[in-house]
Amino acid sequence: MTPRNTARLAQALILAAFVGLAVLLATTTAEHLAQRGIRSGFDFLLEPAGFALGESLLAFEPEDSTLRAFAAGLANTLRVALPGVALALVVGILTGFARMGDNPLVRGLASAAINAFRNVPLLLQLLAWYFILTDLLPAADAALRLGPGVYLSKSGLALPWWGEQGFETPEIAGFGIEGGARLTPEYLAMLLGLVLYSAAYIAETLRAAVEALPPGQRLAALAMGMTPRQAFLLVLLPQAWRAALPPVTSQLLNLFKNASLAVAIGYPDLVSVAGTSLNQTGRAIECLSIVIAVYLLLSLAAAALSRHLEAHSLRGSRE
């Protein structure tokens, strides 16, 4: 047999084994579903969801369709992940600067913070933020006043915002706070946890990228009469940023994936809506395939964006 035919035979065998395994899984699964009396199919998406969401950017009632519940879950994921990405970048870059600066006090503080946030599981950090926000803060009628119309309490953060009567400033009224917009403790815990955890990684990535540059770059900049700060900002940082871009993008994509930990503190993100719907309808395969499909699409979009950014920054370097 020629090597080419051997390769063809091997491929045919692999394909047959793969298809055989898939068919075996499919038949066993179909049998089990029939035994348990679970119907399959995506028709449940159009039926009323029958459960309420703790909070939702999209208006949502239990009578609305399950499809709308999934959409509301995705909107909630984006609502925490998109601001999270922006804040994590800002906090991460500032912490990275502090970590690499020439002030020993600031450097030590940044280093300790990075070390602490990177070495404790994100889930544990989220549980701590949630406990602090729901158990240790005062009740709404004794809310902490952080500024004009900004109140922090067990029931979340109240902010001035446009309401039914135009621009409203929240005020303590009776046992609660009225007017303006409210961010729930679940949302705040998610945002705080995701931002600080990702920021610690971004800061560390930046530092690694700067340290990986040849030492001659800094020496040359100093020899040309730049101050150490100028050398850092004008020579080292632009080069390091280009090297740090791929790992930083993957950190930001991780933030999207980590938003799925919301299920542990009851923030209704996509995965937690899928979990609830799965428990209600028993359609495990359908619910989980929706989650997997959405996350794969997000990953593809992030990969495309990352390639675009890298191409862009490389073009900048040639000019």
Added chain:
Amino acid sequence: MSSPSLRRLFGDPLNAILSLGVLLAALICLPPLIRWGLVHAVFQPDPAACEAVQGQGACWGVVAEKARFIVLGRYPADALWRPALAAGLIAGSWLVAAFGRLSGGRLAAVLALPPLVALPVLGGGFAGLEAVPTELWGGLPLTLLLTAAGMAGALPLGIAVAYGRRSKLPVLRGILTGYVELARGIPLVAALFVASFLLPLFFPDGMALDMLWRVLIAIVLFAAAYLSEIIRGGLQAVPPGQLDAAAALGFTPWQAQRHVVLPQVLGAVAPSIANSAIALFKDTSLVTIVSLYELTGSLGLALAGDAQWRPFYLEAWIFLAAIYWTGCTLLARLSRQLEHKRPDRRSDRAGH
């Protein structure tokens, strides 16, 4: 302003403002923290005393009261030496790896054997050891077991997948690329949901698996995808001349991979593999979402239903965070040590 350290702190306006800011913040934050954590704190597991100082002082008594439960979980109280031994074996192997000077096969054996020994020690059912169902395993032994067994299973699979993706067979490459992209694209929580809800549907009736094994399968498949990417990168970095040289010396292609290429690749990517182990160690906390009570889960289990101790969640949390921090730091030390061993790095370091 003669001392150089003073000049670094207050040498120019920006630094002076930053230094003053940090000092001021320390002055405001530290005294209340010390008062809370030490001066007014209660160290005995005395609920009445703890309640009396609530808000002013920490109740470290909650750690004394709940530590056994948080660390060893719901394991039967008359056989606690078994989870303690299992955790000790795995943690001990990490200590040896982080501080000893092992490398290559010996290092792999030291890290891979303890989880294999820990399994029968926890499970029992032989030689007079009472069988303990996996639902009762928990706390630190479970966290360590999931990490160590997860890595021990994922590394060989990751190596196989990395080689498979370099195969000349497009069908094999396609299937493996699909698997790696799928596993790397979804969050671990989704993979754990698949393990929890879908795997029981996939297996034939006679082969029903406990949640622990299903979760371990998910963890191995999830981690192997990331490891395969690390190893694939390492394989690409080996110069093709290495293979030619091995062939010229009479190695078969298999021998060349086994004795020439793979040792170089594993040596070069060992620090990245250790970093994956750190990530997995932290990620094992997620299995609490599918009701396996490792460290994070047993914290909730220990305090959620106990009205007397529940207010002192934060103190118990600090204890738990310290355990995780120690584990991560130990593995990070292992990673740094492996980096120092790399032959290509040795000359750099000497030049410093």
